[in-house]
Amino acid sequence: MVTVQTKVLIASILCRTTIWYDHTLFIELVNIMSREFCYAENTYYGILQFFGITWLGTMARPLGAAFVLGHIGDRYGRKVALLIAMLFISIPSSLIAFIPNYNQIGIAATMLFLTIQIIQGIALGGEQGGSSVYLMEHLSYKQQKLGMFLGITGLGRSIGMLLSTVIIIICKKTTDFNAWGWRIPFIFLVVLGLLSAYSIYLLGETPAYKANNERSAFPIMDLIKHHKRILILAILIAMPINIIAGFIIFLRTLAKEIVSIEMYAATYVNEIINIITGILIPICSIAFGMLADKVGKERTAILFIIVTMMLCCPILSIAYYCKNYLIIMLSIMVLTILERGINPIGIVISELFPTQFRFSGVSVSRNISYLIYGGSAPMICTFFIKNFPQINFLAGIYVTLNLLIGLIAILQVRPQDKQSYW
Numbered sequence: 508m509v510t511v512q513t514k515v516l517i518a519s520i521l522c523r524t525t526i527w528y529d530h531t532l533f534i535e536l537v538n539i540m541s542r543e544f545c546y547a548e549n550t551y552y553g554i555l556q557f558f559g560i561t562w563l564g565t566m567a568r569p570l571g572a573a574f575v576l577g578h579i580g581d582r583y584g585r586k587v588a589l590l591i592a593m594l595f596i597s598i599p600s601s602l603i604a605f606i607p608n609y610n611q612i613g614i615a616a617t618m619l620f621l622t623i624q625i626i627q628g629i630a631l632g633g634e635q636g637g638s639s640v641y642l643m644e645h646l647s648y649k650q651q652k653l654g655m656f657l658g659i660t661g662l663g664r665s666i667g668m669l670l671s672t673v674i675i676i677i678c679k680k681t682t683d684f685n686a687w688g689w690r691i692p693f694i695f696l697v698v699l700g701l702l703s704a705y706s707i708y709l710l711g712e713t714p715a716y717k718a719n720n721e722r723s724a725f726p727i728m729d730l731i732k733h734h735k736r737i738l739i740l741a742i743l744i745a746m747p748i749n750i751i752a753g754f755i756i757f758l759r760t761l762a763k764e765i766v767s768i769e770m771y772a773a774t775y776v777n778e779i780i781n782i783i784t785g786i787l788i789p790i791c792s793i794a795f796g797m798l799a800d801k802v803g804k805e806r807t808a809i810l811f812i813i814v815t816m817m818l819c820c821p822i823l824s825i826a827y828y829c830k831n832y833l834i835i836m837l838s839i840m841v842l843t844i845l846e847r848g849i850n851p852i853g854i855v856i857s858e859l860f861p862t863q864f865r866f867s868g869v870s871v872s873r874n875i876s877y878l879i880y881g882g883s884a885p886m887i888c889t890f891f892i893k894n895f896p897q898i899n900f901l902a903g904i905y906v907t908l909n910l911l912i913g914l915i916a917i918l919q920v921r922p923q924d925k926q927s928y929w
Contacts, residue, residue: 511710515645516659518706522593522638523663524670525699526631529600531671532692533561534756535777538763539689543608544620551893554760558886560617564624565874565882568632572870573727576633580866581726585641586712588633588866590704595630597700599623604693635877636870639853644713644865651800654807654851658796661847662789669785670695672778679775719862726867730860734868737859737924741872742879743916744856747812749877750909751846753884754819755839757902760885761826761892762835780836784843791847799851805917808855811848812917816910818842820903827899852917858925880909 533540538550541557571577580588602623609616639657646656674692675684682688723729730738762777799807822838853873860868888902895901 512646514706514710515642516656518703518710519638519642519660520663520666521699521703521706522589522634523660524667525593525597525696525703526634527664527667528671528699529596529667529696531668531781532675534759535671535675536689537756537760539685540603540620544606544616546609546614546617550764551889554764555886555889555893558889560621561624562878562882562886563621564628565878567625567628568635568874568882569871569878571629571632572636572874573632573867575629576637577867577870578726580633580637580640580870581864582722582724584712585637585644585716585866586707586710589637589641589707592630592634592637593700593703593707596627596634597696597703599626599630601693601696601700604690632874633866633870636856636873637866640857640866640869641707641713643854643857644715644862645710653854654796654799654804655793656796657851657854658792658794658847659789661792661796661850664792665785665788668781668788672781672785676775676778715862721863723863726864727871730864730868730871734860734864738868738872740916740919740924741856741859741868742876743913744852744920745873745876745913746880746916747808747815747849747910747913748846748852749873749881750884750906750913751815751842751849752877753881754888754902754906755842755846757885757888758822758826758835758839758842760889762832762839776833777836780833780840784840787840787844788847791844792850795848796851798848799854804851804855805920808849808852808917809914811845812910812914815842815845815849816907816914818845819906819910820900823900823903855917855920855925859920 537554537557541547541550541553545553545556545560547553547556576588576592579591600623603620606619606623607616642656642660643653646653671692674695675689678684678688678691682691795807795811818838818841822835822842825838826835856872857865857869884906887905891902891905892899
C-alpha cells in the first residue's frame with residue numbers, strides 16, 4: 508500500500524517537474540522568443556524588452572499570492588489553491604505555441620505574450636511557496652528529515668530540465684527549430700499540468716490545515732497587521748535563491764549571444780550540460796538537505812551563500828575574457844548546484860508563519876522577493892553589460908551585494924521566531 512509520505516513526494520515531484528519544464532523552456536528559448544514577440548533595433552534591446560515583459564508578469568505574483576491563491580489556500584484549503592495554480596501555470600503557457608509572431612500581427616503578439624505572463628504570474632504566486640507548505644504540512648511528523656524530503660523533491664526539477672532538454676533535442680533534429688520547431692515543446696505542458704493537478708486531487712488536504720480551526724477572513728491583512736517583522740525577514744531570506752535564479756537566466760542569455768542564436772539552434776553543448784546538471788541536482792539536493800538536517804538550515808544556507816558570493820564576479824570576468832560557450836555553461840552548472848545548498852532555507856521561511864497565515868505568508872514573501880530580485884535581475888544585469896561594457900563584472904557586484912543582504916537577514920532569525928506551529 509502506498510503511504511502518505513510516498514504520495515506527497517510524488518505529487519511534489521510532479522509539480523516541480525511541470526514548473527521546471529516550463530522554466531527551462533523559457534530560459535533556453537529567451538533569445539528566440541525575444542525575436543518572435545518583441546520589436547527592437549538590435550538583439551540586446553530585444554532581450555531587454557523581453558525581460559521587461561516577463562518582469563511585468565512577475566509583478567502579478569505577489570497579487571496572486573496575497574489576494575487570489577494565497578487567500579484561497581488559507582481560507583479554503585491548500586489543495587484547491589494548488590489545483591488551480593497548476594492548471595493556470597501549464598495551460599496558458601502551452602498557448603505560446605500558437606501565438607503569431609511580431610512580423611505577422613505586430614504589437615498584438617507582444618500583448619498576447621504579456622497576457623499569458625500575467626495569468627501565469629498570478630498562478631505562480633500561489634504555487635511558489637504554497638507547494639513547499641503543502642509538502643511540509645503533510646510531513647510535519649518527520650521534522651528531523653524535512654531537509655532530506657525537500658531535497659528529494661529536487662528530482663522534479665531534474666526531470667523537468669531533462670524532459671525539456673530531450674524534447675528540444677528531438678525538435679532540433681526533426682524540425683526547422685529556429686523558424687517554428689521551438690514552439691512544439693510548449694504543447695506538452697498541458698499533459699504535465701493535468702498530471703500534477705490529478706496527483707494533488709488524489710492526495711487531499713494537509714493534516715495541519717484540517718487540524719487548525721482558526722480561519723482568517725482576510726489572511727493577508729492579518730498577516731501585515733500582526734507579523735510585519737516576520738514578513739519582511741522572510742522576503743529578505745528568500746532573496747538569495749531568487750537572485751541566483753535571475754543571474755543564471757542572464758548568464759544563459761549572455762552565453763547564447765556569444766555563440767549567436769543560429770549556432771545555438773544547431774549545437775548540443777547546452778543540452779549535454781543540462782543533462783549533466785539534471786543528474787547532479789537530485790544527488791546534491793538530497794546530500795545538502797541531509798547536511799541541513801544535521802547542522803542546521805541556516806548554517807548550511809550561509810555556507811553556500813558565501814561560496815556563491817566569491818564566484819559571481821570571477822564568473823563574469825572569465826565569460827568576457829574567454830568568450831567560450833562551454834566555460835560559461837559549466838559556470839552556470841556550478842551556480843545551479845550551489846543554489847541547491849541554499850534551498851533548505853525555505854523550510855525556515857515556512858516555520859516563521861502560523862498555520863492560519865502560512866500559505867499566504869510563504870507565498871507572498873517568496874514572490875515579493877522574486878519580483879524585487881529574481882524577476883528584475885536578468886534585466887538589470889543586461890542593462891549593466893550594455894551600458895557599462897568596460898566594467899564587465901559590474902553585474903556580478905550587484906548580485907554579490909544582494910546576496911550579502913540575504914545573508915545578514917538569515918542571521919537575524921531568532922529562536923523565538925520559529926515557534927512550533929506544526
